[in-house]
Amino acid sequence: MHWKEDSAEEGDLLRNALAGCEKAWADLFRMHYHRVYAFAFRSGLSAEDAEDAAQEVFVKAARYLETFKGDSAFKNWLYGIAHHAVMDLLRKRGRREVLLERLHENDTTSKCSAAAKHTEVGDVLGQLPDDLRMAVVLIYYEGKTHKEASKIMDCAETTVSWRIYIAKKRLRKLLEKRG
Amino acid sequence: MKDDPIEKYLVKLEVPTPQQEAVERALHRSTLAFKNRVEPKITQRENTVFKWFEKYYLAVAFAIVFAAFASFFPWAERVCPAASETSDLLAIYSEVKMLFQNNLVAVLLQGSELKVQLGVPRNVAGARVMFVEFSRGDEKIKVLCLEGSALRVPLQGKVQPVLEAMPTADGGVILMGDSFVWSRAMPQTINGYNISARLL
Numbered sequence: 309m310h311w312k313e314d315s316a317e318e319g320d321l322l323r324n325a326l327a328g329c330e331k332a333w334a335d336l337f338r339m340h341y342h343r344v345y346a347f348a349f350r351s352g353l354s355a356e357d358a359e360d361a362a363q364e365v366f367v368k369a370a371r372y373l374e375t376f377k378g379d380s381a382f383k384n385w386l387y388g389i390a391h392h393a394v395m396d397l398l399r400k401r402g403r404r405e406v407l408l409e410r411l412h413e414n415d416t417t418s419k420c421s422a423a424a425k426h427t428e429v430g431d432v433l434g435q436l437p438d439d440l441r442m443a444v445v446l447i448y449y450e451g452k453t454h455k456e457a458s459k460i461m462d463c464a465e466t467t468v469s470w471r472i473y474i475a476k477k478r479l480r481k482l483l484e485k486r487g
Numbered sequence: 488m489k490d491d492p493i494e495k496y497l498v499k500l501e502v503p504t505p506q507q508e509a510v511e512r513a514l515h516r517s518t519l520a521f522k523n524r525v526e527p528k529i530t531q532r533e534n535t536v537f538k539w540f541e542k543y544y545l546a547v548a549f550a551i552v553f554a555a556f557a558s559f560f561p562w563a564e565r566v567c568p569a570a571s572e573t574s575d576l577l578a579i580y581s582e583v584k585m586l587f588q589n590n591l592v593a594v595l596l597q598g599s600e601l602k603v604q605l606g607v608p609r610n611v612a613g614a615r616v617m618f619v620e621f622s623r624g625d626e627k628i629k630v631l632c633l634e635g636s637a638l639r640v641p642l643q644g645k646v647q648p649v650l651e652a653m654p655t656a657d658g659g660v661i662l663m664g665d666s667f668v669w670s671r672a673m674p675q676t677i678n679g680y681n682i683s684a685r686l687l
């Protein structure tokens with residue numbers, strides 16, 4: 309089977325994992341965990357929720373690995389699962405609660421060395437609606453093309469472009485307010 | 488790309504390092520899930536039909552049982568087959584009428600053939616559609632026309648009649664030719680064809 313793989317190493321790992329090799333799966337996990345966790349965090353989840361989301365993504369990915377057809381890169385397949393997991397958690401928790409939690413984290417822990425910056429940018433991003441923020445994260449942080457983002461978010465490419473346009477407009481206004 | 492102040496600003500968002508414990512837990516749980524992963528049981532070929540059946544088999548079974556029961560009840564017989572035929576005939580007429588507009592005199596149905604009689608129809612306001620059937624043995628010619636139309640029906644035989652189809656006061660139909668009159672009260676054949684007619 310031929311996949312759209314990021315590297316020959318990833319291709320080998322996928323083949324071995326599909327053949328049932330646990331070590332190959334663990335290597336795939338280590339290769340992609342931080343990426344998925346960062347995506348979940350930037351999408352508006354707290355650090356703890358981002359860890360939970362990342363865990364859920366890999367549990368689902370492991371369970372349904374056989375359904376990965378290779379018509380997209382493996383990491384994009386993971387982003388697709390992550391998108392749903394993050395949206396579910398955001399709905400469950402409510403964004404306001406998450407924002408409060410982030411501010412609290414900033415006061416009490418030293419999880420992030422650049423906490424002040426992280427909180428400020430996170431706050432601004434947090435003021436965007438979920439779908440706009442998700443588009444911004446995929447395009448600007450994860451480096452996806454509009455086409456790739458549209459597949460991950462299960463919407464039209466033009467919808468992604470429109471969301472980015474609106475998100476940038478809103479971010480500009482928010483930044484102006486902050487001086 | 489990074490000249491955009493928004494992009495420059497967004498870059499500042501740093502991600503805290505996840506707790507090692509959480510990473511290990513996620514690896515452990517995903518490995519357990521990996522051991523119990525779902526094997527695709529359905530081949531691509533049978534996928535669609537089988538999935539559909541698997542999803543809806545209860546609904547299908549219920550529909551079959553319901554249809555079987557329904558056929559035993561008297562109310563099921565209230566649906567008149569003629570009503571269905573009437574609506575089909577009206578639909579045919581209106582479709583052909585849309586094609587030929589004011590040049591359509593009659594629609595003739597013979598077996599699987601559909602023919603049209605074109606001309607200048609009599610323009611009667613509020614005219615209703617009539618159905619006339621000529622039958623001889625297995626041969627059947629069905630005619631759809633507006634009341635007052637002069638029909639030229641290709642009947643086999645010596646006489647090629649021009650029949651005018653008119654409504655009667657009691658809701659029936661009367662067909663009149665040069666030396667020929669047909670009504671339900673005075674039924675007669677023409678070239679060996681039996682006639683039946685009604686308003687639709």
